[in-house]
Amino acid sequence: MTDASLTEAMQSDARTGEAGMGDYFALLKPRVMSLVVFTALVGLLVAPVGIHPFIGFFAILCIAVGAGASGALNMWWDADIDVLMKRTAKRPIPAGKVTPEEALGLGLALSGFSVVLLWLATNALAAGLLAFTIFFYAVIYSMWLKRSTPQNIVIGGAAGAFPPMIGWAVATGGVSVESALMFALIFMWTPPHFWALALFVKTDYGDAGVPMLTESHGRRVTRNHVLGYTIFLVPVAVGIAFTSIGGAFYLALSIVLNVRFLWGAWQVWKRDETIAETDGYATEKWLFRISLSYLFLHFGALLVEALLRSLGWAIW
Amino acid sequence: MVIKVEHELHTRRRGRNLGVGLLLVGMVGIVFGLTVVKVLGLSDIRQFETFDHVARPAIEPASIEAADQLRATEEVGQ
Numbered sequence: 001m002t003d004a005s006l007t008e009a010m011q012s013d014a015r016t017g018e019a020g021m022g023d024y025f026a027l028l029k030p031r032v033m034s035l036v037v038f039t040a041l042v043g044l045l046v047a048p049v050g051i052h053p054f055i056g057f058f059a060i061l062c063i064a065v066g067a068g069a070s071g072a073l074n075m076w077w078d079a080d081i082d083v084l085m086k087r088t089a090k091r092p093i094p095a096g097k098v099t100p101e102e103a104l105g106l107g108l109a110l111s112g113f114s115v116v117l118l119w120l121a122t123n124a125l126a127a128g129l130l131a132f133t134i135f136f137y138a139v140i141y142s143m144w145l146k147r148s149t150p151q152n153i154v155i156g157g158a159a160g161a162f163p164p165m166i167g168w169a170v171a172t173g174g175v176s177v178e179s180a181l182m183f184a185l186i187f188m189w190t191p192p193h194f195w196a197l198a199l200f201v202k203t204d205y206g207d208a209g210v211p212m213l214t215e216s217h218g219r220r221v222t223r224n225h226v227l228g229y230t231i232f233l234v235p236v237a238v239g240i241a242f243t244s245i246g247g248a249f250y251l252a253l254s255i256v257l258n259v260r261f262l263w264g265a266w267q268v269w270k271r272d273e274t275i276a277e278t279d280g281y282a283t284e285k286w287l288f289r290i291s292l293s294y295l296f297l298h299f300g301a302l303l304v305e306a307l308l309r310s311l312g313w314a315i316w
Numbered sequence: 317m318v319i320k321v322e323h324e325l326h327t328r329r330r331g332r333n334l335g336v337g338l339l340l341v342g343m344v345g346i347v348f349g350l351t352v353v354k355v356l357g358l359s360d361i362r363q364f365e366t367f368d369h370v371a372r373p374a375i376e377p378a379s380i381e382a383a384d385q386l387r388a389t390e391e392v393g394q
Contacts, residue, residue, distance in 0.1 A: 055353060061346070
């Protein structure tokens with residue numbers, strides 16, 4: 001390295017700040033990764049075929065890294081709008097700690113690593129699904145849908161729905177009704193979950209040119225969508241009980257959770273802005289809170305069913 | 317002549333360099349572990365020899381069957 005280039009690099013460091021390991025880790029969206037790890041792990045553990053625990057661990061690691069890679073690619077692409085929004089302005093790229101080129105390089109490298117290693121460790125289908133998930137999140141969602149349609153969250157939600165299907169493919173080498181229903185559960189859950197949040201959080205997506213349903217079509221339409229998607233979600237969630245990964249425990253819990261979620265969506269639908277503002281969007285906030293436990297408990301119940309089956313205590 | 321660090325960049329980036337080093341070591345460990353699991357998981361350990369992509373008549377199915385038959389015959393003879 002010449003003196004001139006060294007000086008230039010130092011100036012760049014001084015301008016951008018010094019990125020630590022934490023900044024690169026933040027590019028991988030660790031909170032999203034945790035949901036991916038949990039749902040992929042459930043998909044893997046409830047599958048009827050067992051695999052070696054180390055290969056299972058390795059596969060989950062690859063899926064988590066793949067999800068992180070798509071997060072880095074998303075941050076690279078969205079750097080121009082992240083800087084405009086309060087929630088995202090402190091991300092490593094808009095904060096000036098990591099350059100967009102570094103994020104792109106990290107995202108592409110980790111994408112390649114995770115897909116190839118998952119292929120070598122398990123099978124081509126699981127690796128192909130992981131590659132498609134990364135492509136879907138980085139290209140279909142981030143580059144195309146996010147800035148072009150207020151339905152972005154619906155179709156983009158598919159990227160978050162693939163992990164249990166990948167986990168299932170890791171163990172079985174295929175897809176099935178069960179893995180498709182786990183996919184559908186997350187896919188149908190995402191819109192009411194996200195739009196319940198959008199109803200009570202004042203976002204600045206509009207300033208960044210990102211169409212959000214609450215702003216493009218209004219809050220009445222958003223409330224209609226919350227109820228509509230919840231109605232379609234219920235048969236998917238309850239239907240899993242009657243597949244090979246469901247059972248009586250899952251069915252009982254799912255009925256309770258779905259009645260509660262449907263009632264919450266109904267309450268949100270009945271209200272208008274005037275009523276919502278008087279109690280500080282209490283019902284919308286409650287619906288958002290229970291939507292979090294809704295998904296976690298459904299996947300948790302699938303794990304319990306797998307445990308009951310392994311102990312021979314499953315009712316059906 | 318004493319060899320010393322020529323720039324403070326090295327100390328400033330110590331944490332990042334250590335992190336990258338640990339990640340690389342971790343990756344080597346995990347890939348090694350995966351290799352061990354894969355090899356031990358083979359139903360017939362002789363399959364491992366096929367991984368070098370070199371044709372070996374001794375591990376062709378027909379040769380293996382013939383060797384097994386020969387072994388069985390010898391055991392009966394004893």
